[in-house]
Amino acid sequence: MKNLFMQAMLLASPNEQRLFPTAFLFNDVGLKIWSEIIESSDYTQTAEEIELLREYGASIAGKIKPGSSILDIGAGDVRKVLPLLDAFEAAKTPVQYFAVDLSEEALKRAMSFLADRYTYVKYFGLWGTFVDAMEWSRSIYGPLCILSLGSFFGNDKFHDAVARLSSWREFMRPDDRMLLGLDGRQDEAHLWNAYHQSNNLFERFLRNGLEYSNTVLGCRWYYEDDWIVGGVLQKEPLMHRFQIMARKAVVCEELNLHFEAGEFLDCFEVFKYTPVAMKAQFDAAGFHVECMWTSPASPNSFHDYLVSFRST
Structure with missing residues (x-):
């Protein structure tokens, strides 16, 4: 640091x-x-994304291949991702969930919170930086889903945001996906x-x-x-x-x-960034938007994007 x-x-x-x-x-x-x-009450972004995952968690989980490893960048206390993990469990879809965070204490709390909660979702804490997470992704076998809830990717000046996306694109294989959450409210x-x-x-x-x-x-x-x-x-x-x-x-x-x-x-x-602006980012970074979900709170608020790399 x-x-x-x-x-x-x-x-x-x-x-x-x-x-x-x-x-x-x-x-x-x-x-x-x-x-x-x-x-x-003033900060609505997290609540809107949780509501999105509650509403569409089953749909999102259905797009992720069984046996996938989910690498959650900046997991925090993991409460936000629970509706998605619950959807995998309800569908009996086996996945491995890796929570990545800079805080060792936050990871310990997260792992304790998840203890004995799931049968089909295996969970692990990875203590380190986003660069460390990128290196860890190299060692993962089988399909990978990079999870970024709360506007980590796409949250920068256009060219810098494209560069960050592109840096992860280099590690991805045809079966890999990214699920990115971004607030696009123009207010x-x-x-x-x-x-x-x-x-x-x-x-x-x-x-x-x-x-x-x-x-x-x-x-x-x-x-x-x-x-x-x-x-x-x-x-x-x-x-x-x-x-x-x-x-x-x-x-x-x-x-x-x-x-x-x-x-x-x-x-x-x-x-x-609006969905139109995010599509421009994805296009420039070599990604294809497979699906987009919007928070039921507002059609112009929070969006989750499932993207894969665009074959050439």
Whole structure:
């Protein structure tokens, strides 16, 4: 993670805006705050995706080959994926479920939660990064389904999102699939309210991650009083990012890190792509959309896409 920080914060070109790595936000404390966020009434994305999986879990499970290994990228507490795993169990479809997460404690809780729940679903915890998950995927025999719930893939500037998809495309075989969940709601007010709640949960979430980076890096570059948290909306594509602004000049000689007073550091970007825009991403990355399901909460909200690589 230290290398991740260095690449994002220190090696940015003079004209490039620095982006704080999201991985630092999801430590054990961050995951607990995140659980509060996704259960709040203002943040509807998780609830809409769970409702989608409850409504269409059987249909989705029917598209995944028996004996598949399901690699869940950023599994968290696994409650979100339960309706899909329940659908496999109800259909007596044997699958192996691999929960991947950066938090060892979160994985332990997830495995304990799943204990003795299934007969046909075998479950395992994989503690590591997304890069580790990519390497693990090489050793999986039989059909593979890469699962990304909650907008991991597709959540970036177009060309960067295509590059991330393409990097996984290189590991996939003809029988492999990806199931990707993405929020496509085009509502600026709804988006702003989701990330700027009255209880300041997101500010706590961000500041915890910034403080945690001090621990990982072994030196203190972040002091809470030096930074102000704000946010900004952007159109076409619709997106929201948090920005923390330096109240004064911030210098950490140990990391060769310098911020001028008034300089911004971007944090936690979220992009809201419509199905048409996502199809363009998939096409550019060499994928074919086999099926799409939409949250029953709204026809323009959350979508799950089942994709395979397009043969040439």
